[in-house]
Amino acid sequence: MNIADIATREYVQVDVDERLGKVRSIFERENPKGIVVADDGDYEGIVTERQLLQSHVEDDAKVQVLVRSDVPTVERTDGVRDVARMLIEGGVKLAPVFEDEELWGIVTEDAILEAVLENLDVLTVEQICTEEIVALTEDDSLGTAINHLREHGISRLPVVGDDGRLSGIVTTHDIA
Secondary structure, three states: OEHHHOOEOOOOEEEOOOEHHHHHHHHHHHOOOOEEEEEOOEEEEEEOHHHHHHOOOOOOOEHHHOOEOOOOOEEOOOEHHHHHHHHHHHOOOEEEEEEOOEEEEEEEHHHHHHHHHHHHOOOOHHHHOOOOOOOEEOOOOHHHHHHHHHHHOOOEEEEEOOOOOEEEEEEHHHHO
């Protein structure tokens, strides 16, 4: 199954010059996972409700001050598993889907979960887990954590105590 089977062509899009007050009202009225931001029709990035709520930017400001352009982008032919991994590692709930360098639609984490739900009962955790575990000790520095995250292209690291037992998890969100 590729991502085109579950992506949607129905999404909310605003121009980079749109006021944040209008974007806020779109989130309240339509409750999208995110809003596509374009500049004269060309994809620029995504803005999420979480970004908007956590920002201290006035409603009169333009949406371009919050647009997130580092959101992973996918092609219509990409596999569902690869896209799910990109969303998780990118810490996002939706991704734009492109075809021939043109925005074709979006895919959300909810749509992916819904599509694979029927297959989840036949998979075991052992079949999908990471076998080569990268972990930190409680005494490792923040610099070590950042290096591990970058080197291995991951967004989460288990932290183990002196006894080898899990004591927590460090995420890219914790560090930012």
